[in-house]
Amino acid sequence: MxxxxxxxxxxxxxxxxxxxxxxxxxxxxxxxxxxxxxxxxxxxxxxxxxxxxxxxxxxxxxxxxxxxxxxxxxxxxxxxxxxxxxxxxxxxxxxxxxxxxxxxxxxxxxxxxxxxxxxxxxxxxxxRYDAGYRMLKRVVDNDIGTPLMVHAAHRNPTVPDSYGTPMAIHDTLIHEIDVLRWLLDDDYVSAQVVFPRRSSHAHAGLRDPQVVLLETAKGVRIDVEVFVNCRYGYDIQCQIVGEEGLANLPEPMTITLRKQAHLQNEILMDWKDRFIxxxxxxxxxxxxxxxxxxxxxxxSWDGYVAAITSDACVQAQDSGQIVPITLPDRPALYR
Known part of the structure; x- marks a missing residue:
């Protein structure tokens, strides 16, 4: 058909x-x-x-x-x-x-x-359909024991002046919110956002970078750095620490070049190229x-959970406090 x-x-x-x-x-x-x-x-x-x-x-x-x-x-x-x-x-x-x-x-x-x-x-x-994340999922499920911690980063070289602080959650972190739930087979119970020293490259309406701290129902602690003026490239990092080992999201495949006394790998600049x-x-x-x-x-349930979680993260941006995340019972259709 x-x-x-x-x-x-x-x-x-x-x-x-x-x-x-x-x-x-x-x-x-x-x-x-x-x-x-x-x-x-x-x-x-x-x-x-x-x-x-x-x-x-x-x-x-x-x-x-x-x-x-x-x-x-x-x-x-x-x-x-x-x-x-x-x-x-x-x-x-x-x-x-x-x-x-x-x-x-x-x-x-x-x-x-x-x-x-x-x-x-x-x-x-x-x-969830990226080859690197699927490799990471297999390792997390089978090889590193019970997950304990996650360290992740979402970096963009730059963003337009229309990009405001809440967009770091709704437009950027939203992908980590979903994919980390999927990798861990877990749900979030709280969120906190802290702001390190502000980058001089961030425009007046944007607090950048920021670190989002999430806790899951199983007790996994997650930190995600969101830095959207990093200048050097589009860079997605994820490390999951388990009881028996740790696993890193693989870098995009590139050619390693030795030239003029330098060892070099190309870094992508555009998210569309990274996940094409x-x-x-x-x-x-x-x-x-x-x-x-x-x-x-x-x-739809995943989209709903992502919306609840992102709203909690924006609330945490504003308050500086740990914000609880409460989900209703998952309907049988999505179990």
Whole structure:
């Protein structure tokens, strides 16, 4: 079966997912596009999928008879209504993060999916599909004993002036929030944020760097450095310390160069280059599940937990205190 997919939002990530499905992956075709800018949707249609229809609204696209599944790649504030519409239509839906802009909105999606009775939503936490993280997951599960501590870092060379302190949580740390839960098979119970000496490269509206301290239900202690003006490159680090050993996330594969009395490895500067392959794998997983009328991978529940946790981290930024994280019982659908 060829899954007929409609893409809502044809900006950078929507365009790239359209290219990926049209030119790289098997088992699906793009039959519909929608964007708040019709001109932007028509440009993607012209460049990548001439046979696709451009719809006036995301709701029209979801309702279309020639759309079996939906990709929501629009602005964050639109995610909740589009995902809810896809669930109501009984169509599998891939939603880029965030699942919703509030925890309450994410909970409404969870409740709608539970009422539907089966999974339909996959959230775009692509790190679970990264080859390095998958290697790390196998080692954590099998080789280093009970995890005790995690040391991680998320560094960007620079960010625009529009990037504010809470975005370090909602836009940056959000990936660690999800992938560390997955690596540890654990949930968070508290969050604290501390601010070291401020970088002179941080603009006036941004406190950078910061260190997020998380505690899990099993007692694992996690520290994540978020430093978005590090200058030297895009650098993702993760070390998990277990009772019997420790494991590090592998570095991206590069050539080691010996030249002019220096030993050198290239450092990536762009997050899209660091995780480009994982996008292929996550969408292939979505297509495979959508062909069966369901969803795989990170779930609505994962998106909801990430929203609760990120809200607690922002509260901790403001208060400087340890903020408890309380989750409701996980519905049976997500166990």
């Amino acid at each position: 060829t899954v007929r997919i409609g893409v809502i939002g044809t900006g950078m990530i929507g365009r790239d997912h359209t290219r990926r499905i049209a030119q790289v992956l098997a088992g699906a075709e793009i039959t519909a596009l929608s964007d708040y800018s019709t001109d932007a949707a028509r440009k993607v249609q012209q460049d990548l999928v001439p046979a696709a229809r451009v719809h006036d609204s995301g709701e029209d696209l979801i309702a279309a008879a020639d759309v079996d599944a939906v990709l929501v790649c629009s602005t964050g504030a639109t995610h909740e209504p589009y995902v809810l519409a896809a669930i109501a239509a009984g169509k599998p839906c891939f939603c880029e993060k965030p699942l919703a802009t509030t925890a309450e909105g994410a909970l409404r999606i969870v409740q709608a999916e539970v009422a539907h009775g089966s999974r339909l939503v996959q959230v775009g936490f692509m790190r 392959d994982s996008y292929d794998v996550e969408l292939a997983d979505f297509i495979k599940a959508a062909a069966q009328g369901t969803a795989a991978g990170p779930s």
